[in-house]
Amino acid sequence: MTGQNRTLLVTIVVLAALFAFCAWQFPFVLSARVIGNLLTDNAFLGMLAIGMTVVIISGGIDLSVGSVLAFSAVLLSVLITKRGVDPTFAFVIVLGIGTAFGALQGAAVHVLRAPAFIVTVAGMFLARGVCFLLTEDSIPISSSAYQRLTDVGLPLGGGGHVTLSALILLASVALTAELLRRTRFGANVYALGGDRRAAELMGVPAGATTACIYAFSGFMAAAGGILYSLYTQSGYPLAGVGLELDAIAATIIGGTLLAGGYGSVWGTALGVLILGLIQLYITLEGTLSSWVAKIATGALLLFFIGAQKLFSQSSFGPRLFARLSVRGGLNHALSTEQPQ
Amino acid sequence: MKTGDALPRWAPPVAAMALVLLIDTVLFPSFFQIRLVDGRPTGSLVDVLIRGMPVALLALGMAGVIATRGIDLSVGAVMAIAGAVAANALAGGAPWTTAVLCALAAGLACGLWNGMLVAFLKLQPIVATLVLMVAGRGIAQLVTGGQITTFDDASFAALAGGTIFAIPAPILIVAVAALLLTLLVRFTALGLMVEAIGVNPRAAELVGINTRSIILAVYALSGVTAALAGIIATADIRGADANNAGLWLELDAILVVVLGGGSLLGGRLSYGLTLVGAITLQAIKTGILLAGLPPQMGLILMAVMVSVLLVVQAPALQQRLHRRTLRKAAS
Numbered sequence: 001m002t003g004q005n006r007t008l009l010v011t012i013v014v015l016a017a018l019f020a021f022c023a024w025q026f027p028f029v030l031s032a033r034v035i036g037n038l039l040t041d042n043a044f045l046g047m048l049a050i051g052m053t054v055v056i057i058s059g060g061i062d063l064s065v066g067s068v069l070a071f072s073a074v075l076l077s078v079l080i081t082k083r084g085v086d087p088t089f090a091f092v093i094v095l096g097i098g099t100a101f102g103a104l105q106g107a108a109v110h111v112l113r114a115p116a117f118i119v120t121v122a123g124m125f126l127a128r129g130v131c132f133l134l135t136e137d138s139i140p141i142s143s144s145a146y147q148r149l150t151d152v153g154l155p156l157g158g159g160g161h162v163t164l165s166a167l168i169l170l171a172s173v174a175l176t177a178e179l180l181r182r183t184r185f186g187a188n189v190y191a192l193g194g195d196r197r198a199a200e201l202m203g204v205p206a207g208a209t210t211a212c213i214y215a216f217s218g219f220m221a222a223a224g225g226i227l228y229s230l231y232t233q234s235g236y237p238l239a240g241v242g243l244e245l246d247a248i249a250a251t252i253i254g255g256t257l258l259a260g261g262y263g264s265v266w267g268t269a270l271g272v273l274i275l276g277l278i279q280l281y282i283t284l285e286g287t288l289s290s291w292v293a294k295i296a297t298g299a300l301l302l303f304f305i306g307a308q309k310l311f312s313q314s315s316f317g318p319r320l321f322a323r324l325s326v327r328g329g330l331n332h333a334l335s336t337e338q339p340q
Numbered sequence: 341m342k343t344g345d346a347l348p349r350w351a352p353p354v355a356a357m358a359l360v361l362l363i364d365t366v367l368f369p370s371f372f373q374i375r376l377v378d379g380r381p382t383g384s385l386v387d388v389l390i391r392g393m394p395v396a397l398l399a400l401g402m403a404g405v406i407a408t409r410g411i412d413l414s415v416g417a418v419m420a421i422a423g424a425v426a427a428n429a430l431a432g433g434a435p436w437t438t439a440v441l442c443a444l445a446a447g448l449a450c451g452l453w454n455g456m457l458v459a460f461l462k463l464q465p466i467v468a469t470l471v472l473m474v475a476g477r478g479i480a481q482l483v484t485g486g487q488i489t490t491f492d493d494a495s496f497a498a499l500a501g502g503t504i505f506a507i508p509a510p511i512l513i514v515a516v517a518a519l520l521l522t523l524l525v526r527f528t529a530l531g532l533m534v535e536a537i538g539v540n541p542r543a544a545e546l547v548g549i550n551t552r553s554i555i556l557a558v559y560a561l562s563g564v565t566a567a568l569a570g571i572i573a574t575a576d577i578r579g580a581d582a583n584n585a586g587l588w589l590e591l592d593a594i595l596v597v598v599l600g601g602g603s604l605l606g607g608r609l610s611y612g613l614t615l616v617g618a619i620t621l622q623a624i625k626t627g628i629l630l631a632g633l634p635p636q637m638g639l640i641l642m643a644v645m646v647s648v649l650l651v652v653q654a655p656a657l658q659q660r661l662h663r664r665t666l667r668k669a670a671s
Contacts, residue, residue, distance in 0.1 A: 112654040115604050117466065121591055122646035129639030245474055258467045291481035298475020305467055
């Protein structure tokens with residue numbers, strides 16, 4: 001069993017324990033309706049976290065996703081409400097801009113050899129600033145087509161629905177997992193995160209792959225913006241402030257190594273559900289304030305970072321053994337030299 | 341880079357500051373006018389200095405952390421914690437000195453926590469400080485009980501609004517802090533050691549530098565300066581706002597360090613230039629307001645600034661410049 005699988009196991013155990021605790025306190029949590037809503041309420045965060053996972057596996061980070069989400073939602077509302085653009089066409093525009101924006105950031109990370117963190121902070125400022133240039137108020141999206149989209153869903157029994165947003169989230173998780181597992185691009189992502197120089201020397205096209213990775217994250221952030229606009233039926237320039245941190249937290253809680261090279265999208269999906277459950281519990285409890293969620297998220301982060309540290313060290317057993325035996329061999333060599 | 345005609349390290353940051361101040365003066369001719377009103381200096385420049393001080397304090401701590409190739413994302417949250425602790429102590433009837441000491445102790449504890457995670461558990465700085473960035477605001481809300489704690493203590497409020505010999509207190513605090521830190525790192529080997537860790541951590545350890553203690557110390561210092569910034573921010577509004585105190589200021593602080601010639605790849609430490617960076621950033625923000633542009637333009641302008649800095653600092657460009665100077669020297 002690799003370290004990655006073990007951290008994923010920890011994630012599953014934490015999720016199960018949290019869910020059991022919620023169900024024990026509030027038995028109706030077990031209903032299909034609540035579970036369906038849990039997916040819908042966290043769909044936009046899930047989209048960001050999927051993109052973030054790919055970026056983090058490649059050894060980077062993308063802090064611009066929260067702003068790109070807000071920008072996409074605002075642009076959608078401006079296009080649809082003020083310009084009367086057809087929603088489908090507006091979706092294409094928004095996804096295109098998000099992807100291009102991400103690709104630009106990826107290219108900058110590669111060409112300028114700059115820390116991804118600082119490049120995407122610039123992207124974060126830029127996207128948020130453009131949001132405010134477009135509008136300073138919340139713009140409602142008044143389109144009958146939009147209303148219909150939110151009503152689409154698979155009945156889950158017991159009054160629950162798997163809404164369109166939830167379906168898109170689940171499909172994205174499955175597709176991205178396959179993308180990472182079965183394609184050359186996926187292998188390149190892991191290779192870059194494992195050891196960038198080694199990957200380049202082995203012929204991984206670092207520049208193109210980096211651009212694609214950030215373009216993917218930008219695409220997912222724009223898709224998250226679309227889901228967010230479906231969820232709130234509006235565009236608001238202050239939406240999703242700090243959401244990038246939640247996405248990073250979900251990724252780490254899902255067992256992805258922030259150093260890169262390890263991780264899975266399925267784990268991230270579980271991480272998103274854990275964050276969603278914490279939020280749900282606080283809402284149901286009613287007397288707790290939002291600080292509980294922040295401290296709980298921080299504590300979970302610490303716990304998972306610690307667990308990763310522990311597991312990655314023990315899973316590197318062979319390497320540790322090799323190091324010890326080299327040292328032993330050296331000592332042996334030194335001690336045999338001495339008698340002469 | 342020790343080429344013959346390479347610019348000294350202080351030149352680009354100072355030139356950038358001069359350029360920004362010049363633009364501000366063109367936009368607003370009375371920018372440099374300072375008038376004494378009731379014994380307090382007033383004017384745009386004084387305003388720039390006072391407004392920029394909390395970020396300058398954060399940046400002073402951040403400069404040391406970045407010089408060791410680290411990053412401290414938690415400074416904004418630590419500001420909120422320190423402010424909450426101070427306001428809570430004052431609201432409980434404690435004298436202002438106790439409140440300040442409690443807040444500084446809270447900042448030190450936060451800094452030591454970060455430093456411990458980075459130096460002893462060997463976590464990546466960005467991950468280690470992310471924990472406190474996420475949880476810190478929650479802790480601050482825990483301290484204030486989710487309310488905006490207000491207090492009425494003239495001595496404590498004077499830390500932000502008072503003057504000593506007609507110099508506003510925040511400016512004095514920052515100047516003294518920067519001076520002490522500069523003396524500390526330039527008249528001992530500490531500065532050299534910090535930069536050595538940033539250039540090559542492993543080599544620094546091999547030549548006998550106690551990297552763990554020094555890394556612990558730079559994060560602890562960052563916690564303390566963040567607490568100082570939190571104290572000033574709290575004194576300024578006479579209340580602690582756990583949600584908004586220092587929000588996103590960690591990004592400003594990082595930008596200030598880079599504007600002051602620091603490299604995110606570590607190995608460069610100058611507290612004086614960090615102050616230059618702080619003044620540059622605040623002068624830009626004030627300039628946007630004076631020019632009558634919407635404040636949201638500030639975000640876009642900051643993005644442009646970061647991009648320009650990244651291009652200028654890019655290794656590819658640096659190498660090309662380096663090669664050109666070498667070729668010139670050869671011919």
